[in-house]
Amino acid sequence: MQSLVPHTFQPSHPTGVDILRDGFLAHMFGVFTELFFQSLLKTSIRSLPVQFPLQGWPSAFALSQGAVTTLQANVVDAYQYPYLLLDLLVNTAIGPVVPQTLWVPRSSRDLAQYVLEATLELPIFFVRNDGGIGITVADASAGNSASLLGSTRAVNVGGRTSVHLRIQWPGYKEWRRQFQTRDETAARSVITLDRFIRHVGRSLDRFLEAMSSEIPDGFPQWRIGPNAIGRHDITIVGVAHVSSGSWMPILQLNHPLVV
Template sequence: MSSITLLVDGYISQSFRSKDAEGYFCHLLKTNSSGLKQSCQALMMPGCSDVLFVVKTVPNAISPRSFMQGPDGGLLWLLDHSVVPTGTVVPQALWSPQNVNDFKQYVSEAPLQLPIFFIHETGALGLSLSDAANGRCHTLREARLQAQLGGKSTTHIRIMWPGYADFRRQVQIKDETAAKNPITVAKFAHHIGRSVEAFLRELTPNSSGSPGDHNWVIGQGGIVPANIRIIGAIHVSAGSWMPILQLNSYVFYGHGSA
């Protein structure tokens, strides 16, 4: 399976468009397009119903616990999952600092962490918005282990849903113990769920949206919270994460329905 599939069939490319996804992976791995194509491979793993996109080496700043064991016993680092065909992936613009110096400091030269995917012990991928927002995350793999979020005390959860103003919410990513340990994977999933709920409460239409944005209208007659699943999140800058969102049905472009 060609490595280019990562930029076509993966959740991140379907969420943020292939070109932006390629740039994101290059900044994450501190490589160029050629290096990304050479290092990425696609494989099937026991207990997974989808294709995993992985690499064998990552920058030293990536947490040493973020690896998985490949079929041959070697270490692999997960970049993405192929999209599970249960509904349309929500397309978002990939957020990044607009100032050139800030982009260099917080993205291109920053130690970004690998994407976090919310995978259940059964191998199922993703949480309903209701489960995430209400903290029903105990069935996730590694739910009680520390999430690798970049070492800061707080971060921003950003959502760039088509047709609506950019949204951000600051959350604590260190616990309240004296040691100030990183929060758990389950707590991070809870933060994401609460952030998506906050976005839905505070919707602000974007008057400069594109004609296709009407397909993504939220509310009566459009997309409702019960339609939304949270697949995971990506570290888009040293201080920001963006959720990967998928509907439990399909948006039919040109008809404006989900």
């Protein structure tokens, strides 16, 4: 758990900011954002005292430690108080967040077992040491993640030995890739964040390659391929835990969407 900037830093931010409208997850999941937080927090997010911002985390939406008893703090503010980081404020001037439908298991039994009754982990955001948010697909795939906070720490994926990364890109069929989250040592330790990010980056590369020859079903502005969206256009902001063994990448274009 780390703070981004000295506590003397006083960020400026817009008034009336709302996690259900202005965060990355709101831009990603749209009308399903509240359902995502309900599954994560096991209560309505509207009933909780979400704070914005934190000292040291000028774009953070967070809850104080203890606000939700099933989850542990994953950041500390500039005064070393622990918080649950829920989301970050989107800077839409950079580019749009890729909208994705929230993935959930199809059967009601699996939905109950792997989402509603399961313990989901807090989103993992890829935050740089300088306070910037995200990493390019190219850097993630190549393992160039040393500039990220906590890159050498074990990643919390809920105790799973493997996970599925699921992508619901507009206009394309659902796509997934499974990868291991334990290392090759005798202890089979949980992999570090930098290795996890490399898996995410390589998964994105495989997805983009597979979809580059596909014709999208609508949403032409989100077309993938030559003379359209490619790996150099995308920033990986983080990942969201959507079911016991499944995560979804939070993605943002690094330029305005060409309509």
